[in-house]
Amino acid sequence: MNPLPAWWQSGIIYQIYPLSFQDGNGDGMGDLPGIRRRLDYLASLNVEGIWLSPIFPSPMRDFGYDVADYTGIHPWFGTLEDFDRLLDDLHARGMKLILDLVPNHTSDRHPWFLESRGSRNNPKRDWYLWRDPAPDGGPPNNWLSFFGGPAWTFDRASGQYYLHQFTQEQPELNLRNPAVLQALLDAMRFWLNRGVDGFRVDVPWLLVKDAEFRDEPENPAWDGIDPHGRLLHIHTAHQPELHAIVRAMRTVVDGYGGDRILIGETNVPDAELVKYYGAALDEFHLPFNFRLIYAPWNAREIRRLVETYEAILPQGAWPNWVLGNHDQPRIASRIGPEQARVAAMLLLTLRGTPTCYYGDELGMENVAIPRERMRDPQALHQPEVAGVFNRDSARTPLPWDGSPNAGFAPEGVEPWLPLGEDWPVRNVAGQSQDPRSMLSFFRTLTALRRRTPALTSGDYTAVDTAADDVFAYSRAFGAERILVVLNLGGNDRLLDLSQLGDGAEMLLNTGMQRSGRVELCRLRLLANEGLVLRT
Structure with a gap:
């Protein structure tokens, strides 16, 4: 039985999309003073780590993922002084702050690119990836942008192309150049010196490209829908040299104390994911595990992916789970509001660190965004591609109450994205008054997790049931035994779990309507219900 060594292993990480959390200055956009205003709310969720999507100066072509200065604050969000006040207040409440790093x-x-673009002889030319045209004058190779079209843009002034795998306003850094890496590490030190508790690193699997810039092969399994999937991205992703870069970042973070954290946005297959822990567990503390986002929502598949992940984790590595983020459809829209409660119970009772996306604690759903209000460059760049998700739909303002603009922005000020139509009934104030609401359930569940060592640090063991649509598992720490039983289907089930004992105490169920002692030999599980039991 190992003691719990760090806050990020026992705690919950909560992602805030700053533009949509709380408008603090009346301009219709969320900001740092707005977040600071809502610290009581964050504390009520029983979360330990707050991860902010990018807040650095930026032209906002990709809403902060196009950084123009790694050591400042965009005026939309406030000032460095606002940041320091927020950080101090979070720390005073025992919470941590994680920044989004886009390397x-x-x-x-960015001044670096402006210099690089100045001439072929500029000292910073090699800070980015420039190449001569192909013999026919076209792009240097066949690499593709995630947002559609070639990953190269021609610069007429210098006669070369520069690489960008997202919008053309996001040129890619050359991280084979030691000076570039050093500059990024210095930026990390700037924030760590201010007291930041860690970083979530954007798209780390793309950090290094093939040194020979070879064409990528065609994908024989391409479905003909997503243009980026037409190729196998063997020369733009997972290059072995990138792991030395992640280790360098980890060394910087570790130098500031053992409770700082480095998280990777590793939206990659399992076999690649585990490599990002590092052979000596010296890379990411938590390479984000996105399996629950993409899994077919059935008990057999969920159990299979949990057990596969647990089996391949390196010795001593700490697991983690993610249900949603700023790039994915809302969980309540993916699987329905009843199963959203079951999903929350799954996320918050599996072994490992859970990351929760703002608004999921209310059961927020995707919001239909009129074409004239769309802001997402991915959707705007590919309007003709079927199935391209408009990420704006999952980035809409958090509804706080029943007042105009749901308390997000003052009356008469248009929020930067439209609110969902259900905001008059689905808001923080209303759900706080309803003991059976999604928010009340979430708070009860997170409080239970926080005070139950078996849920924060216990072992995981799957439990067999005779029902194909039920996923059950136990969590054990010392003498404490917790049983989680999740019905991922729409029919009631009567289970015989007598192999675990005679009876159990019901600690929580998703409907928040049942309590007391239950018999494990005849355990009644309602449709779309999850149970947490002490055995």
């Missing part, structure tokens, strides 16, 4: 690319307005 793969910058904005084309």
Whole structure:
């Protein structure tokens, strides 16, 4: 039985999309003073780590993922003084702050790129990836952008192309150049010196490209829908040299104390994911595990992916789970509001660190965004591609109450994205008054998790049931035994779990309507219900 060594192993990480959390200055956009205003709310969720999507100066062509200055604050969000006040107040409440680091690319307005673009002889030319045209004058190779079209843009002034795998306003850094890496590490030190508790690193699997810039092969399994999937991205992703870069970042973070954290946005297959822990567990503390986002929502598949992940984790590595983020459809829209409660119970009772996306604690759903209000460059760049998700739909303002603009922004000020139509009934104030609401359930579940060592640090063991649509598992720490039983289907089930004992105490169920002692030999499980039991 190992003691719990760090806050990020026992705690919950909560992602805030700053533009949509709380408008603090009346301009219709969320900001740092707005977040600071809502610290009581964050504390009520029983979360330990707050991860902020990018807040650095940026032209906002990709809403902060096009960084123009790694050591400042965009005026939309406030000032460095606002940041320091927020950080101090979070720390005073025992919470941590994690920043979003974007090392793969910058904005084309970043001073580094402006210098690089100045001439072929500029000292910073090699800070980005420039190449001569192909013999026919076209792009240097066949590499593709995630947002559609070639991953190269021609610069007429210098006669070369520069690489960008997202928008053309996001040129990619050359991280084979030691000076570039050093500059990024210095930026990390700037924030760590201010007291930041760690970083979530954007798209780390793309950090290094093939040194020979070879064409990528065609994908024989391409479905003909997503243009980026037409190729196998063997020369733009997972290059072995990138792991030395992640280790360098980890060394910087570790130098500031053992409770600082480095998280990777590793939206990659399992076999690649585990490599990002590092052979000596010296890379990411938590390479984000996105399996629950993409899994077919059935008990057999969920159990299979959990057990596969547990089996391949390196010795001593700490697991983690993610249900949603700023790039994915809302969980309540993916699987329905009843199963959203079951999903929350799954996320918060599996072994490992859970990351929760703002608004999921209310059961927020995707919001239909009219074409004239769309802001997402991915959707705007590919309007003709069927199935391209408009990420704006999952980035809409958090509804706080029943007042105009749901308390997000003052009356008469248009929020930067429209609110969902259900905000008059689905808001923080209303759900706080309803003991059976999604928010009340979430708070009860997170409080239970926080005070139950078996849920924060216990072992995981799957439990067999005779029902194909039920996923059950136990969590054990010392003498404490917790049983989680999740019905991922729409029918009631009567289970015989007598192999675990005679009876159990019901600690929580998703409907928040049942309590007391239950018999494990005849355990009644309602449709779309999850149970947490002490055995």
